[in-house]
Amino acid sequence: MPQIERSIVPRKKKKDQKPVFLIVLCVVLLLLYIVGSNEQTLGIYLTFGIAFGFILQRSRFCFAAGFRDPVIVGSTSILRAIVIAMVIMTITFSIIQYHSLLQGIPTIPGHIYSIGFHTALGGFLFGVGMVIAGGCATGTLMRIGEGFLMQCIVLIGFLIGTLLGARHFPWWEKNFINEAPSIHLPSYFGWPGSIGLQIGVLMLLFYLLKRYEDKHNIML
């Protein structure tokens, strides 16, 4: 493989960003202290938010790329990472839900919503939007933090969309969503059966995605 000669020198000297980092770190810690001492749960939320942002930025984990790259370049590495994340979530959420049921909490923790045609339609619309915008919600926020200007425009659109959606949601809920069934798998198959089924399906998906990547080498 021919090597590219390392000939280029930086056009301008890079600015040292350490002072900015220290200032931002101080502001974040101060904010965490103020928020956390007033209301502990909000402090925990903020800590998790910062941790999520840091991990997303460092790992380049991008949901939009995960669902887009298989089609555009035939690479499924991020999508397979999402599948692995779902396996981990399945196991941990089962533990959380089972634990809370044992303690006699009547409602099952977690977002359990009704599924139906509207779920698929909403997913499709969101998918089209996020590929054009170049990022989903977390990706957009992470890149604004990085200083990528284009995503600021996306954020404005995102806010408008969210506000409109929140305003019109009751009508959709009344006409389409309420009639659809909510399904909690453990109520049908039992805990071991439902966890086994879900992990089995996810592992099958992982295997199929790996085979797809090996077979497809898309070069436009």
Place this chain on the structure above:
Amino acid sequence: MAEIRIDCLYEACPIPLLKAMKKLKKIAVGDVLIIETDHSCAIKNFTEWTQKNNLPCEIVEVDNGEWEIRLIKR
């Protein structure tokens, strides 16, 4: 050996990769293609794609948050 630059500043994924793919078809073998980008995810995109297609690729951070991706057509 010509050097071809494409300006992908302010463009989000997957535009830099798509532009590079299009340009790569037109240039001659041995030419160097330089993609200027400020989108950090494009770096990950490119490293994966070039490895898969066995293209020599070098990435230089020319400024804070600004990269040059250099490819050679084979």
